[in-house]
Amino acid sequence: MFSNLIKTSVLSVAALVASVPATAKDTVVLSGIVQLERVVTEDGKAQKVLAAPEGVVPGDRLLFTTSYENSGGEPVENFVVTNPLPTAIRLAEADAAFQVSVDGGATFGDLGAIKIEDAEAGARAAEARDVTHIRWTLERLDPGAKGTLNYYGIVR
Amino acid sequence: MEHMGLKFAASPLVLATFLVASPAMADGVPAGTLIENTATAEFSDADGTPQTVDSNTVTVQVDELLDVTAAWQDGSAVAIGNASAVLTFEITNTGNGPEAFNLTADAAVTGNDFDVTVDGLAYDTNGNGIYDDGVDVVLGAGAPTPSLDADAALTVFVLVNSPAGVTDGDSSAVKLVAQAVTGAGAPGTSFAGQGVNGSNAVVGTTSADADVDGSLIARLAALSLIKTASVIDPFGGSEAVPDATITFTIVANVGGSGSITDLNVTDAIPAGTTYKPATLTLDGAPLTDASDADAGEANNSGITVDVGSAAAGASYTVTFDVTID
CATH class of the missing domain: 2.60.40.2430 (Agglutinin-like protein, N-terminal domain, N2 subdomain)
Structure with missing residues (x-):
């Protein structure tokens, strides 16, 4: 009796969701992880190794990865992923894969092309440390399309 | 992503042995800070309706970095007659969290013409950089400094006395050693749960251990x-x-x-x-x-x-x- 009730309610929820046009919302999934890059020396050779961090200290280099997948049956268009940088993180380096913002996400562009107005020194080229947001733009995600977006940050 | 996870599954053992510490940054993010990263996707669905999806939020805590530097402040050899003299040093917490430091003064420095006796260690309480007897606090034997905030500095005085039989013009040095109370050691050494807000405390590039010599010259x-x-x-x-x-x-x-x-x-x-x-x-x-x-x-x-x-x-x-x- 009780389990029947639950079943019924689950069904009705599913029906409700299906009736709302916004089904695509539930079909695209974003999933984030963070990894700590360490330089380890093995047999006299230095190499970079990524691992889940227990904790980090200032100066540590972190790889933030966001995985996306269109698990629905319909394509989505104008797929834009925006990642505000945590205040304790500065962007390690620019990447052609993403555009950056130095004004809190209001405008985006390539890092090399952005100028910052400085009251004392006049306009100067924006640097990685100025970046506040990162944005990836993908035209279209077909059903089943998936991939990863990532950036390196350094603990300030 | 799955293959990425597998690729690094075996790395922790290697890390434990060959950890290379990050460079110390005196103005670093405070220990205990939570770094939280969330990505947001905006797109149009099949009907052209705008949609928004958030990722999960990944969180990592900033550990407490244990770092210290020490500097001798007198500028030139301190004259010592047949009585007492004071050497002035400054220690700075270059880590990212509050930390107290154990101080020791070693009068037996290689190359000394004579070794002074160390009467005590004191720290400047009125901020004038000069030892004021009865005003500045003399540390008890083995007692650490008060806790210093990240980037804070403390002026430390080493109170010494001249031994008998010193010849005019002889030189001597006293080594001041400052070590983080939480622990010192090879850079990267971690003290689980002993940092701010239960974070780990990690030894930075200074080994959380600083020493510096202060010079004395006999003026008799x-x-x-x-x-x-x-x-x-x-x-x-x-x-x-x-x-x-x-x-x-x-x-x-x-x-x-x-x-x-x-x-x-x-x-x-x-x-x-x-x-x-x-x-x-x-x-x-x-x-x-x-x-x-x-x-x-x-x-x-x-x-x-x-x-x-x-x-x-x-x-x-x-x-x-x-x-x-």
């Missing part, structure tokens, strides 16, 4: 006295006969370096002679016989000239006359 003045006498007899000669006048000249030379704080020249009137009143002089200037404001005092038992502080290189000449009975 040496005094030599030379006494001469000349006689004038009543007949215009220089025979020591009754009623002849003897003029005594005492030259006090201060050699070495440093100074003498309280130079007092005294002499007794020889038996068989009598002090000739109003003949006492210091460097050619007459001094009264009475015990008064000037430096001299003289009577039939002896003379006293209180020169006071006398610097190395100075010379003082005292003269007085007596008459042979």
